[in-house]
Amino acid sequence: MQRYGVLVVDDSAVMRKYIGLLIEKDPQLFVAGIARNGIEAIEKVQMLKPDIVTMDIEMPEMDGMTALQEIMKICSVPVIMLSNQTDKxxxxxxxxxxxxAVDFYLKGQLLSNDAEPEVVKDFLERLKAVAENARKKSEGGWLKKVNSESVSKMIDDILKSPGIEKEPTTKNVVDLLIIGCSTGGPAALQSTLPYFSKDTRVPILVIQHMPPGFTRALAERFDTFCNLRVKEAENGDILEPGKIYIAPAGFQTTLYRRQDGKVGLKVQESFDEKILYKPSVDITLNSAAPIYKERLLAVILTGMGNDGLEGCRAVKRYNGHVIVEAEESCVVYGMPKAVYEAGLADIQVPLPHILNSIKLYI
Structure with missing residues (x-):
């Protein structure tokens, strides 16, 4: 059994104890060491070489943000931020x-007496998934490297696929782009969304797993530096070309055809306790596939678990198109892997090639 060492960084002895007890609930995780501030964290990362770090944001002497920057300069250990401040x-x-940082969690969600078991389980699973992926990268244990030559071949394969004209243009194949992602998603989105041009002719709907209250801030942040207008999706929104919608956390977002032919969004609470993710990529894609059929493009980026698998199955059932992120650029190769191994992906490419692959369709 693979085990992964965690460096716990927090200025509070009580918090370090609670976080440590939480981590060691999982037999695959152990506390490799502790640090009381950013300065100690930098020293311990180099000395202990942990598989992953949990880092508080607010600390004396050197805060978590400053320590994070320094750690990123000296090594590639993944860091997950834990804070009480991010909810504000x-x-x-x-x-x-x-x-x-690869992810963040609110301490209140994890360490309170009424913490939801599913949230705690998700946290521990993410720690393991991120640590496993990072160790695999450091050991060079990739099953397949994707170089520029193989990427060019894969893109050429798209050009030859049914329904895509190579001359004079390959664009205008789809009318809607849906992007699904989880752990590592915000950084992946930042490598993609700002680079869509102002003349993009399709709506873009993003399904990113996040805590409630964060997706509005995410949309507002992207709106400041994207060429396209970015907003958090609201119930009753009509999908408009050249606009990016971020599905709100804590709710499920589905699509429906209005009587006037336009497509609207329903944003509703989900009462199905079996559905862990709110929003869920599966739920959104399942509602979009029968509306857009072959005119739908789904893109699955980094993330833990298999949310998006059943949705992409629906996309392909209606002859839509699917792109997934390749393993070597994923923070966690979970969601893309599930879709790829099910044979549902038209193409699998590293993150730097995702945007160009999308542009073949839109």
Missing amino acids: DPALAFKAMELG
Whole structure:
């Protein structure tokens, strides 16, 4: 059994104890060490070489943000931010991920007496998935490297696929783009969304797993530097070309055809306790596939689990198109892997090639 060492960084002895007890609930995880501030964290990362780090944001002497920047300079260990502050200022969480953090969690969600078991389980599973992926990268244990030559071949394969004209243009194949992602998603989205041109002719709907309250801040942040208008999706929104919609956390977002022929969004609470993710990529894709049929493109980026698998199955059932992110650029190769191994992906490419692959369709 593979085991992964976690460095716990927090200025509170009580928090370090609670976080440590939480981590060691999973037999595959163990506390490799502790640090009381950012300065100690930098020293311990180099000395202990943990598989993953949990980092508090607010600490004396050196805060978590500063320590994160320094750690990213000296090694590639994944860092997950834990904080009580991000619920008040989600911009802190997004700033941390821009600096290199792979994910963030609110301490209140994990360490309170009434913490939901599914949330705690999800946290531990993410720790293991991120650590496993990072160790695999450091050991060079990839099953297949995708170089520029193989990427060119895969893109050429798309050009030869049914329904796509190579001359004079390959565009205008789809009328809607849906992007699904989870762990590592905000950084992946930042490598993609800002680079859509102002003349993009299709709506873009993003399904990103996040805590409630964060998707509005995410949309507002992207709206400041994207060429396209970005907003958090609201119940009753009509999909408009050249606009990016971020599905709100805590709800399920589905599509429906209005009497006037336009497509609208329903944003509703989900009462199905079996559905862990709110929003769920599966639920959104399942509603979109019968509406757009072969005119739908689904893109599955980094993320843990298999949300998107059943949705992509529906997309392909209606002759739509699917792109997935390749293993070597994923923070966690879970969601894309599930779709790829099920034979549902038209193409699998690393993150730097995702945008060009999308542009073949839109």
